[in-house]
Amino acid sequence: MGLLTAFVGFASSFAVVLHGLTGVGATEAQAASGLMALSVSMGLCAIVLSVATRLPVSIAWSTPGAALLASSGTVAGGFSTAVGGFLICGVLIILAGLWKPLGRAVAAIPTPLANAMLAGVLIGLCFAPVKAIAFNPLFGLPIVLAWVIVGSANRLFAVPAALLAFVLVLAFGVDMPADAMARVSATLIPHVEWVSPSFTLAGLVSIALPLFIVTMASQNIPGITVLKVNGYEPQPGPLFTTTGIFSILSAPFGGHAVNLAAITAAMCAGEDAHHDPSRRYWSAIIAGAGYIVFGLLAAAVTAFVSLAPPILIQAVAGLALISAFAGSAMAAFKEQDSREAAAVTFLVTASGVSFAGISGAFWGLLAGGLMLALARFTRSRGRR
Secondary structure: OOHHHHHHHOOOOOHHHHHHHHHHHHHHHHHHHHHHHHHHHHHHHHHHHHHHEEEEEEEEOHHHHHHHHHOOOOOOOOOHHHHHHHHHHHHHHHHHHHHHHHHHHHHOOOHHHHHHHHHHHHHHHHHHHHHHHHHHHHHHHHHHHHHHHHHHHHHHHHHHHHHHHHHHHHHHHHOOOOOHHHHHHHOOOOOOOOOOOOOHHHHHHHHHHHHHHHHHHHHHHHHHHHHHHOOOOOHHHHHHHHHHHHHHHHHOOOOEEEEOOOOOHHHHHHHOOOOOHEEEEEHHHHHHHHHHHHHHHHHHHHHHOOOHHHHHHHHHHHHHHHHHHHHHHHHHHOOOOHHHHHHHHHHHHHOOOEEEOOOOOHHHHHHHHHHHHHHHHHHHHHHH
């Protein structure tokens, strides 16, 4: 189960991470370094936490956070400013673990608005499979059909199947340079890129705060819930703090955020991992070792992916996020009292428009929050 967790966790969303990092200005080498730093960091974090707590603590990179980066665009100052935002996000995650009022404040963000912001962030990438088919049906259709057919039998393997189809399309359908395989082979030796961070107001508001909110609301808090549902009683504070520390360690090398896993957490914490709940933490430890191995191969993976038209890897990323989009959209519009505010949050975020150099995700949450506050104020006045 640990090996399966590592494969699914890496294969199903590394495309989102690469697209997100390049979306905020990373070069190919910096994106490969960020992918490696994240994978190694989350592997080490999973091992440390699982050994220390004897709980199956699964760790992942922030997939919603990577999708947020993809929709944010390059901020003033380039990738170094984004890295500054990553560091601030890591500090905020640590504070959320150490200082309970901050953790409670994040948990108090209205769930419909947090989900609406996430849905607005994800929808742009979810269009990519359709755009890939329009770009070239011979390239796009095999990827989508693999996802549909395999997913109808087993949702767990849908995205890995789409990834395999992408590899086959790239190998047999795309005209590659004569030295393509030599270039990929040359990247088998791990290489990291140090990125000196820059700290700006735009980086704080466009990158750090939205990244912190989606990571806490969509990953860390659900990750705790998954453990509790499976009969464990984790202490959230130390877990959040540790993931924040590893986020900070990965940030100067291009990694955006490390956090508790949600989907793969259920794999390690469930009965399929081991019939004895006290032994399931070994699955998370083995998954951590698997992530480290995948991380060391990140440069080769990135070099191989770069040989394809960008829309194809975006299509794989979009397919990986459809389920998350459906869940967040449903949660956003479920409550009638907050539906209009959620719609405003979703539309402003999905527009992708930046104001004053600040991304739409922040303005969407702010606009929806003001709408919700005004609606509640009006209703309270009406009762009087």
